[in-house]
Amino acid sequence: xxxxxxxLIPDEGMTLTNGETYSKHVYLGKWDSxxxxxxxxxxxxxxPDTTEDKAEAYDILMGVSE
Amino acid sequence: MGIDIPSFILGTKxxxxxxxxxxxxxxxxxxxxYTAPSGKxxxxxxxxxxxxxxxxxxxGTKMSELPDLSKLDRTSQVLYFVVDTAKYDIDLYSKFGVIxxxxxxxxxxxxxxxxxSGFVEVESTSVESNKAYLKTLDGDGPRFWVFRLTCAGxxxxxxxxxxxxxxxxxxxxxxIYGNIPNVTTITSYNAFYPPLVTDMLxxxxxxxxxxxxxxxxxxxxxxxxxTNFSYSKYACVSMDLSGLDLSESTTLQNAFGSxxxxxxxxxxxxxxxxxxxxxxxxxxxxxxxxxLDLSGLDFSGVTNTGYAFQGLNHLVTITGWANIPVSYxxxxxxxxxxxxxMVVINALPEVQTAQTLTLGAANTAKLTAEEIAVATExxxxxx
Numbered sequence: 001x002x003x004x005x006x007x008l009i010p011d012e013g014m015t016l017t018n019g020e021t022y023s024k025h026v027y028l029g030k031w032d033s034x035x036x037x038x039x040x041x042x043x044x045x046x047x048p049d050t051t052e053d054k055a056e057a058y059d060i061l062m063g064v065s066e
Numbered sequence: 067m068g069i070d071i072p073s074f075i076l077g078t079k080x081x082x083x084x085x086x087x088x089x090x091x092x093x094x095x096x097x098x099x100y101t102a103p104s105g106k107x108x109x110x111x112x113x114x115x116x117x118x119x120x121x122x123x124x125x126g127t128k129m130s131e132l133p134d135l136s137k138l139d140r141t142s143q144v145l146y147f148v149v150d151t152a153k154y155d156i157d158l159y160s161k162f163g164v165i166x167x168x169x170x171x172x173x174x175x176x177x178x179x180x181x182x183s184g185f186v187e188v189e190s191t192s193v194e195s196n197k198a199y200l201k202t203l204d205g206d207g208p209r210f211w212v213f214r215l216t217c218a219g220x221x222x223x224x225x226x227x228x229x230x231x232x233x234x235x236x237x238x239x240x241x242i243y244g245n246i247p248n249v250t251t252i253t254s255y256n257a258f259y260p261p262l263v264t265d266m267l268x269x270x271x272x273x274x275x276x277x278x279x280x281x282x283x284x285x286x287x288x289x290x291x292x293t294n295f296s297y298s299k300y301a302c303v304s305m306d307l308s309g310l311d312l313s314e315s316t317t318l319q320n321a322f323g324s325x326x327x328x329x330x331x332x333x334x335x336x337x338x339x340x341x342x343x344x345x346x347x348x349x350x351x352x353x354x355x356x357x358l359d360l361s362g363l364d365f366s367g368v369t370n371t372g373y374a375f376q377g378l379n380h381l382v383t384i385t386g387w388a389n390i391p392v393s394y395x396x397x398x399x400x401x402x403x404x405x406x407x408m409v410v411i412n413a414l415p416e417v418q419t420a421q422t423l424t425l426g427a428a429n430t431a432k433l434t435a436e437e438i439a440v441a442t443e444x445x446x447x448x449x
Binding site: 006016018020021022023024025026027028029030031032033036 | 393395397417418419420421422424426427430438439441442443444445446447448449
């Protein structure tokens with residue numbers, strides 16, 4: 001991880017996370033610190049799961065949902 | 067621009083639509099159907115400016131080919147009722163007495179579906195006041211009817227909006243569009259589905275009524291009664307909620323989430339929402355939403371943002387923002403303009419503990435270091 005001022009930049013192939021959000025470039029606020037962020041491999045970043053939402057949308061569009 | 071809604075939502079044509087990866091925008095300059103290159107987050111896009119609303123040749127076509135109803139002509143008093151007949155398994159031909167013929171054909175409606183007090187009588191055989199166009203979707207599958215009603219005179223009130231087809235069962239009206247600037251009251255939406263979401267407990271029905279009549283832009287105004295609001299919202303194209311009274315609301319969780327057809331939503335500038343603590347899924351998963359204005363909302367009491375703004379993949383313009391004091395993400399809206407991002411940053415309140423505004427790489431790249439510093443100096447980490 002590269003720390004440049006309040007900027008955090010992960011190594012290649014890595015992503016930063018504070019446990020709640022994921023980013024390739026973090027600008028720390030005045031209350032935050034690099035210790036709150038860690039690197040994880042890109043492949044470990046979870047994809048947003050919208051499967052259920054899409055299914056619900058389809059049901060509504062097709063008139064099968066109440 | 068219209069969007070191929072089912073394919074967009076389902077990602078059926080290109081596999082993995084709706085993710086938050088960075089993609090190159092697909093630029094189009096002419097009407098037509100465009101399929102983006104294969105790859106994550108691309109979805110087919112249909113572009114078309116609709117000037118006429120004609121379903122007489124739409125037999126067998128798909129829901130995705132419905133026109134962009136938000137662009138219908140609103141210069142005269144015309145109402146459009148989109149009716150979903152799927153649940154009722156109605157034989158459109160024999161029970162409704164409709165004979166779909168060629169372009170602009172008049173039909174005979176067995177019962178009136180608008181008005182019980184003489185304001186509008188659909189049973190009239192007047193050519194100009196009794197037109198409907200039929201659209202059958204996917205063979206024997208769900209069917210949506212769209213009725214066009216040209217209003218004679220000065221329409222000020224609509225009562226008992228119902229299609230009353232068989233044995234007094236009303237068909238579910240899934241959408242109403244039109245230009246009815248003088249209508250001040252719409253009541254008895256007994257044709258709507260039962261509500262799915264009941265979080266809007268603070269909404270006062272008498273103010274909801276004022277959605278229509280106080281606004282000149284009428285498109286997809288629904289939920290005149292609170293109990294009907296939650297489901298009917300799903301069919302709205304545009305919402306201007308300035309007439310809502312949210313002062314008794316403690317949560318806006320799921321309030322407008324998954325309103326899949328919404329392209330624009332405004333809450334108004336006079337809302338009292340300091341008692342709201344949760345906005346989880348407030349406007350989440352609205353794939354067509356292009357514009358959002360939260361400037362009238364006081365979110366100083368919010369402690370849970372959850373997925374408030376998740377899945378707003380086409381959100382481009384933010385004209386006003388609220389003072390949300392805890393972490394949240396706008397990273398799904400990769401197309402936000404620079405000005406919109408600055409609206410958000412400028413609205414950030416000072417915080418005393420570390421909070422994170424997640425914009426995503428595509429958005430942060432639009433900002434200068436000085437602009438990002440506006441957020442970090444308020445205590446916000448920008449990710």
